[in-house]
Amino acid sequence: MGADVPGMRADTARALRDASVTALLAFGLFLPLIGFQTVTNVRNDLILVTRWPLLFAIVAIVGLGRLAYALAVEPRLKQRALRPATPAAAWRKQVGKWFIPFAIGFVVAYPAIVIATAGFGRAVKWIDNFGIQVLIYVMLGWGLNIVVGLAGLLDLGYVAFYAVGAYSYALLAKTFGFSFWLLLPLAGVLASFWGILLGFPVLRLRGDYLAIVTLAFGEIVRIVLINWVDLTNGYAGITGIPRPTFFGIPFSADDNGFAAVFGLEFSPIYRTIFLYYLILALALLTAFVTVRLRRLPVGRAWEALREDEIACRSLGINTTNTKLTAFAMGAMFAGFAGSFFAARQGFISPESFTFLESATILSIVVLGGMGSQIGVAIAAIAMIGGTEIMRELDFLKLIFGSTFDPTQYRMLLFGLAMVLIMIWRPRGLIATREPSVVLKERKVIGADLVKEGHG
């Protein structure tokens, strides 16, 4: 194999060159950021401190990382690209078949599992912070998935509909005393009305332009909420929002409360468990409706719109209505989630509906794989659940010292995870598309054929 040796030598030389360039870039970038630090001394003077060891450690990590990638990972990736795609192994098909029933069984049993492992007292935190929080984002991700993943319309202002749902519930429940079960559908209807309102002006826009306008729409809603103090109480937000009842029975400590009626000892956990099952039901409703819609003409028209709008029009499909229904459907589920959010928190303010929320929901959809419901659920668990888990990693303080706070590294880790996933799976965790109808044999469609939509 004489021919291989010069080839390998050339590869190594290239890897070394790449690594030194990367290290040099890292040095240039981190010299002002990490190399120098300004601190105030006891006399309140600003002095410049240098941190050479830390700087060089980071530069070395970056350089060596690049070297390792070029020598070990890159050749393997190249080899994998050359190898013909092998059909999915039998065990993967089996796993695929049992995954959904198992996952649904797990989330239904989750409160019981938590109570059994963490105990009655500590379970509230796990069900509330982890379970309910993740499920809200799973639902929002599934809702946005209709607009972005199926219809291919890039929406950066999705949180506006979440806000409309939350404020609809809060204001109507406080002012008129309507019940949660009446306001839940009403909030959905109001949010989808705003979805259509947004849809009309952006019908002719595509791609980047659509994204900018939806972003602006999200900001308009938030700024109106801040400034219309008479209605929304501005930055201070709305407090004392009525909490949902168990079909009329409040979760209170008095004699008419849930615990007393069912002969149980009062505990806040009953409300938490009820809220958990409520959001679970809402999320599953979203999933169920989306699965149904995909098999209906409207769902196929959404996907056809993502694939080729002009062809849609040539087949007699009214693309205006199709886009508006996608916006309205996505907004409706955000409205449901918003009214649940308001009812769960008991307090809402415009702070909860910033652009960062829209970006989080969108990145859940993109990371999960546009169009894939399972992918979106996994991404929501990883992103939102991951944040909550980081609060629990107290043992890291033993390693990095007592001032170390893992949650502060959240955004850094997210950024890193996102870059890695986009290298490893550029079209998201689950990028393949399941056909909505089958004549003989179900075959998944590779990501390279499925369009991402032009807006």
Added chain:
Amino acid sequence: MAVGDDILLQVEHLTMRFGGLVAVDDLSFTARQGDITALIGPNGAGKTTVFNCITGFYRPSEGRIALRHGNALAWDWLETLTNGGERNLTRSAGALYLLERMPEYLVTQQARVARTFQNIRLFPGMTVLENLLVAQHNRLMLASGYTLLGVLGFPSYAAAERAAIERARTWLDRIGLTARADDAAGDLPYGAQRRLEIARAMCTEPVLLCLDEPAAGLNPRESAELNELLLAIREQQGTSILLIEHDMSVVMEISDHVVVLDYGVKIADGAPATIRDNPKVVAAYLGVPDKDVANVEAEVGL
């Protein structure tokens, strides 16, 4: 122009300007029911612009494009409809549509004119079967109660979907793609994509099928198969066909009537045999040697 009994589509004084450019200039022609009408001409003659005007993708600068359904008596209503300002006039005997007044999706949905594209426009990430079901959108939408009944799982939708799949399957059999029904449309070879696009257009059940260069990129054997498919469509579905084509083996073999465009102007109109020998057409297509220009110009009256 006298409107004959068997006329399906009548284009009159069609003019399309893009800024200062006149792409189509005062074009008039008719297409008879059950005929295969070919629209030919050198590159840039304005053929695709005419198609885009007929199918509603462009709104013409001037002119009238009328299409008839049902009884030929419908042509008597043409002036009433034109002066009335409506898009269409439907009575028990038939219906008349003014296509220049309709947006493209209504041209397909109501006037039932379907089209294909010069550069194939399938839904590449959807399966072959899904492509054919999207084409039946409007009928299925009605059956699903505009989604409402469908979401609730009413059985009427399931029956309608089965019928739609059955219709798709018939077309798959006819274009020889049944075995690939569950593959992504983007995975098909080029010739199969062309056939699928025609089948997809036919799933909208058109009275007039407009094909923009259906034989482009096909080899001679595939061209021959295409001829058979188009003749069978006319025979069995009774759909009239309007096609743009450069492949003369297709044009001369299957068309009943040829319209020749050059620089947006109609230079000839007639049966294929007469078109072939028309000196204007020959000049437009092949050009003439320099020494003959004066003779030919005198002959064609320029």
